[in-house]
Amino acid sequence: AELEDYGHTLKPKELAAHYTDGLLDPIRMPRYVLKDLEADLGQYGYAGQMGQDPTPPTGGMFIIGMFNYTETMPPAHHIIESVRYWDKAGTKEVLEMGKPKQGQGARTAGVKMHLLENGKWLISDVVKGRWAAVEREKKIRAVAEADGVKVTIYHEQEPGSGGKESAEATNTNLDGFKAYAERPVGDKIYRADPYSVQVNNGNVILLKGEWNKEFVEEHRFFPFSRLKDQVDAAGAAYSKLSRLKRAGPIGGSKK
Numbered sequence: 157a158e159l160e161d162y163g164h165t166l167k168p169k170e171l172a173a174h175y176t177d178g179l180l181d182p183i184r185m186p187r188y189v190l191k192d193l194e195a196d197l198g199q200y201g202y203a204g205q206m207g208q209d210p211t212p213p214t215g216g217m218f219i220i221g222m223f224n225y226t227e228t229m230p231p232a233h234h235i236i237e238s239v240r241y242w243d244k245a246g247t248k249e250v251l252e253m254g255k256p257k258q259g260q261g262a263r264t265a266g267v268k269m270h271l272l273e274n275g276k277w278l279i280s281d282v283v284k285g286r287w288a289a290v291e292r293e294k295k296i297r298a299v300a301e302a303d304g305v306k307v308t309i310y311h312e313q314e315p316g317s318g319g320k321e322s323a324e325a326t327n328t329n330l331d332g333f334k335a336y337a338e339r340p341v342g343d344k345i346y347r348a349d350p351y352s353v354q355v356n357n358g359n360v361i362l363l364k365g366e367w368n369k370e371f372v373e374e375h376r377f378f379p380f381s382r383l384k385d386q387v388d389a390a391g392a393a394y395s396k397l398s399r400l401k402r403a404g405p406i407g408g409s410k411k
Contacts, residue, residue: 157185162207191357195398198349217345217352218375218387224361225368229280235270237400240303241393242266242296242311243385244322245286264292265385266299268307269393272361277354277394280363282371282386289322293329300333310396312388313337340392345379348391350398 159166159178166172176182185193194202203209245262265284272278283299300309309330313323323337340347354360355375362368371386378387 157181157190157206158187162203162209165208195350195353198346198353200345200349202353217348217378219356220372220376222356222358222360223372223375224358225364226278226361227364229363230272230278234273235278236273237397238268238270238303238307239393239396240266240268240299240307240309241389241396242309242326243389243392244292244312244314244326245385263383263385264295265389266296267386267389267393268303269390269397271397271400276359276361277397278361278363279371279390279393281365282367282389284367284386289325293326296326297329300330300335305333307333308396309333309335310338310392311335312392313339315339338392344384344388344391347395348378348387351391351394354394 157180159172159175163172163178174180179185179187179190190202190206193206197205243262243265245264263284263286265282267279268281270278270280283295285295287295296309296311300307303309311323311326313319327335327337351360362371371390374381374383374386378384381387
């Protein structure tokens with residue numbers, strides 16, 4: 157579709173003479189249309205379909221230097237919608253010599269994200285930890301009360317009857333809030349791909365806080381990082397807000 161990033165895949169090379177300003181079809185597929193396609197397909201999907209190369213030119217999935225930062229929250233009238241997405245795990249933290257034991261399993265992570273009226277996304281808070289199921293539900297409820305009823309809550313429903321029962325317990329725990337269980341589709345890389353496009357284009361803003369460093373470092377090494385819960389929750393939160401941006405109010409069947 158374009159030569160700037162994918163000219164190396166063009167065969168035979170003589171076909172480049174038929175491109176206009178580096179574009180195969182500047183009428184039907186100008187640069188802004190290609191940008192929209194990349195946002196919809198994700199960088200790996202775009203690379204494969206529009207660039208005929210399954211690897212994006214940037215190599216890694218996230219360019220962490222493209223995160224933007226803000227010291228303060230924008231006024232409420234500049235925020236279109238807010239969600240908190242929970243990537244749940246049932247792993248209780250184990251202490252060794254009074255400190256968290258290394259090499260433990262996945263954490264529960266809740267990412268709070270806002271769609272702004274300028275079309276950008278702001279992440280204002282990340283809560284994470286290893287909690288047994290009862291402790292986890294108490295934490296999720298406490299965070300919901302702190303966020304307020306205007307924040308829509310989504311949480312991951314694992315496959316099988318155990319996952320269904322866990323999702324139902326979380327919804328019961330969140331009575332009084334807009335809470336929805338979701339069955340994830342595809343692996344973590346597939347789910348994070350469209351979100352990574354927005355990060356790499358400088359459209360994701362982080363509210364400065366103590367959580368920033370570990371959050372960004374997880375993105376640096378994704379998908380090869382040992383822990384992926386924060387990226388998974390952020391990608392899922394983005395998915396909910398991007399649907400709103402394209403099609404109107406979000407929501408779904410309450411389960």
